[in-house]
Amino acid sequence: MQLLGKVLFTKVGDEITGGMIVETEAYNGITDKASHAYGGRITERTRVMYSEGGICYVYLCYGIHYLLNVVTGLMGVPQAVLIRGVEPITGVDIMLKRRNMSHLQMRVSAGPGVLAQAMGITRVFNGKDLKGNEIWIEDQGRSFMQSEIAVTTRIGVDYAKEDALLPWRYYIKGNHFVSRR
DNA sequence: TGGGTGATGGACT
């Protein structure tokens, strides 16, 4: 929830793009059945989630889409926040080009897979420091009232049974770049 | 070593 309103930037080659984070989901380590680290699993893929917070966890989903997470826990505590939606601010034309679109509309960056595509995020970003010069997050002072933030269950985690009911999805009410169910 | 599956999105009926 603290990430909402902050601005995520990436630099790929000479191309800089940035977008305000408008939708996130929390994944809570070893006790969360929806998390890749559920039960304390440590594998080559999930290893970065056990690092100190402040780095990226990027993985391939459904063989097609890259999903960007911010690792948030302490060393050894695998917690992460999935970025599900950003509102394009900087380098909008670059994002449109990557998405093969001609004009700005919500589907440019509403959803974790398309967001990664729009910002040029691939698996090479996995493990990168979020204070680096390839990907970083700026606090530009934008904040939201509690009443402007919606809290719901997470998307696409029905397999997690009772943990799918946890209210760990946060988004800016009314923002066009929030993904749909 | 092999098969089931997924933190999705787009195309199609």
Add this chain to the structure above:
DNA sequence: GTCCATCACCCAC
């Protein structure tokens, strides 16, 4: 609403 592309990962053998 339904179908499915496409592959890394993971766990059971």
